Amino acid sequence: MNTVTIEGQLRSDLGKKATRQLRSEEKVPCVIYGGADSISFSAPIAVLKPLVYTSRFQLAEIKLDGKVYKCVVKDLQFDKVTDELAHIDFMELVDDKKVIVSIPVKLVGQSVGVKAGGRLVVKMKTVKVKSLPKDLVEHLEVSVENLELNENIRVEDIEAPNMEIMNSARIPVASVVMTRQLRQEEAAEGKKK
Template sequence: MKTITIEGQLRSEFGKKATRQARSEGQVPCVIYGGAETVSFSAPAVSFKNLIYTPDFQLAEIKLGSKVYRCVLKDKQFDTVTDELSHIDFLELVEDKPVAVTLPIRIVGQSEGVKAGGKLVVKIKALKVKALPKYLRENIEVSIDNLELNGNIRVEDVVAENIEILNSPRIPIASVVMTRQLRQEEAAEGKKK
């Protein structure tokens, strides 16, 4: 799994004044929680670019002095006016503690309905899951090989070992719909008969 390394420094001063000062220096205030202790630190805004502006699920390895924390991105906040990154929350991964994250869906295979002239419509691009850190992965693969024309693949159809899917089981992930051309062809055949 992809891991982004971020080097930061522990924050010793807190409050509005210290936070404004850190942001004016190009630093982003951050918090790591979920482990033995809550850690406040700041790091340069540019070091988060590859972690935040991507649809991929990645781990963050945060180096603060001699300590290294393995984390996942939990929350990010942007300034309402400038749209700059203003704060990040990380959740520390503890081996025996399940973690809830959002994993992207990767559609694989070739649908029977698409081969017959239908159009694949992807309804959701990610699933909320709960798993131990050792079972986390970059994405969840969903096979559409058996997806027929006018058919759906729902959350309940997804098979993921050692991962609990938190989304409602009836939500459709992808479907194959009839195209206008296919409908017109079927209507024309119906008139001929």
């Protein structure tokens, strides 16, 4: 799994004035939760960009004063006016403690319904899972090869070894729908008969 290394500095001043000062230096205030105690730190915005501006599920290896923390991004906050990154919450990965994260769904294969003229519609790009840190994966693969016209693949069809999927089992992940052209062709054939 891809890991982004972040070198940060511990924060002692936690007020608004200190936070404004950090942001003026192009640093982002961050917090690590989930471990023995909460840790406040800051990191340069340039170092955080590969972790924030991506659709991939990645781990963060945060280095603070000689200690290394394995984490995942839990929450992001952006400035309402400038849309710049304002704050990040990280969840520390503890070996024997389950975490809830959103993992991307990767559709693989060419659908039978698409080959017949249908169009593949992606309805869910991520699923929420509960798992031990050692069982986390970069993405969950779902084969769409047997997907016929007007059929769905649902959350219950996703194979997630050693993970509990938190989404409702009946929610569609992807479906193959008829295109307008295919409907017109079927209607024209129906009139010929």
